[in-house]
Amino acid sequence: MKWIISTSLILLAALIVLLNSFSTVQYGNVGLYKTFGKLSDKVLEPGVHLRVPFIQTIIQVNTQVAKAESDTSASSKDLQPVSTHVAVNYSIDKASAYNLMNNIGGAYDNIIIAPAIQEIVKEVTAKYAAEDLIAKRDLVAMEIQDLLTKRLARYNLNVNDINIVNFKFSDAFNQSIEAKQVAQQQALKAENDLKRVQIEAQQKVAQAQAEAESLKLKKQEVTPELVQLKQIEVQEKALEKWDGRLPTVTGGATPFIDVDSLTK
Known part of the structure; x- marks a missing residue:
């Protein structure tokens, strides 16, 4: 019985030692050996390691793209208070994981990234007027990304992308922007109305000129012969409608029908 118990304990201890002789580095991470609190500079790829x-122990360092978000309060160039919410996508250089963990530690996001975002966003915001921060949002984000990339490169951190999620201004500034937009819309409407009136006036002038030109051409076509021909046409139509009876009352010396013109 003692032999069985001893053998079982030995096997159990061996099993525990065996299970603790292997460790797995997960996908998307690299591993670093830690022996009595000291890190090894050997970087372990994902997989099983002795x-x-x-x-x-093997500590794991995430090398996938991670996101850091920060809210920064600052002042614009025209001294408007601005609150900026920024999201930064970053990753760790695999080959430099040892330097980062050995010199900074696992809390590098709070120690390095967050303060850098705060400082750089304040620096860039102060270069632009409040309205330009809105109108030139892409340019502002690009400048922040360039400065942040240079800053974090010192610690072997890669900036993959940056997004300005939101700019928040004071209520007074928002009201002034709204009033300005309304004024611009009204001015644009007035300008469009003026152009419409001018176009309509030009159309009327063109129409009047066309009518006057047409009338002028018609007057040029009227000749004494044409007038005489028209008179004959009228008299012929009247003769066609005449019932053969002469009017009982006549006035003036002009006959009802000009017989001479008809005979001609």
């Missing part, structure tokens, strides 16, 4: 049981 380690000394109870003496060595």
Whole structure:
């Protein structure tokens, strides 16, 4: 019985040692050996790795793209208070994971990234007037990204992308912007109305000129012969309608029908 118990304990201890002799580095991470609190500069790729049981551990460093968000309060160039919400996508250089963890530690996002975002956003915001921060949003984001990339490169951190999620201004500034937009819309409407009136006036002038030209051409076509021909046409139509009876009352010396013109 004692032999069985001893053997079981030995096997159990061996099993525990065996299980603690392997460690897995997950996908999207790299591993670093930590022996009695000291880091090794050997970077382990994802997979299963041997380690000394109870003496060595493997810490994992995430090398996938991560996101850091920050709210920054600052003043614009024209001294307007601005609150900026920024989201930064970053990643760790695999080959430099040891330097980062050994010199900064696992809280690098709070120690390095957050303060850098705060400082750079304030610096860039102060270069632009409040309205330009809105109108030139892409340019502002690009400048922040360039400065942040240079800053974090010192710690082997890569800036993949940056997004200005929101600019928040004071209520007074928002009201002034709204009033300005309304004024611009009204001015644009007035300008469009003026152009419409001018176009309508030009159309009327063109129409009047066309009518006058047409009348002028018609007057040029009227000749004494044309007038005489028209008179004959009228008299012929009247003769066609005449019932053969002469009017009982006549006035003036002009006959009802000009017989001479008809005979001609």
